[in-house]
Amino acid sequence: MYWSILNRIISRTGKLLTKTMIPIDSTQTLGAALRAARKQLGLTQSDLALAAGVGLRFVVDLEAGKPSVRLEQVLRVIDVLGGQVQIAGLPDLLTAAEATRHGA
Numbered sequence: 001m002y003w004s005i006l007n008r009i010i011s012r013t014g015k016l017l018t019k020t021m022i023p024i025d026s027t028q029t030l031g032a033a034l035r036a037a038r039k040q041l042g043l044t045q046s047d048l049a050l051a052a053g054v055g056l057r058f059v060v061d062l063e064a065g066k067p068s069v070r071l072e073q074v075l076r077v078i079d080v081l082g083g084q085v086q087i088a089g090l091p092d093l094l095t096a097a098e099a100t101r102h103g104a
């Protein structure tokens with residue numbers, strides 16, 4: 001489903017959209033950023049829910065900044081929108097992530 005939506009976006013706009021880094025400091029900021037991305041891609045909330053494998057109510061709550069959403073589902077929505085979660089400013093982040101991957 002993700003690829004059919006991506007193809008529809010490309011055929012509608014004739015190009016892939018540019019991507020920016022947005023600092024997220026609250027659930028409201030995250031919701032607003034995802035809503036803006038969805039609208040820029042020309043998707044309805046129903047389109048996004050179907051492509052991400054989540055319910056419509058979840059997308060509505062996420063865009064409204066509801067704080068009790070499931071991270072796994074949030075990550076699926078971000079992926080469908082072509083986004084990526086990055087964490088900045090944490091000490092020794094790479095070392096900790098590598099240690100976790102290697103079973104330390």
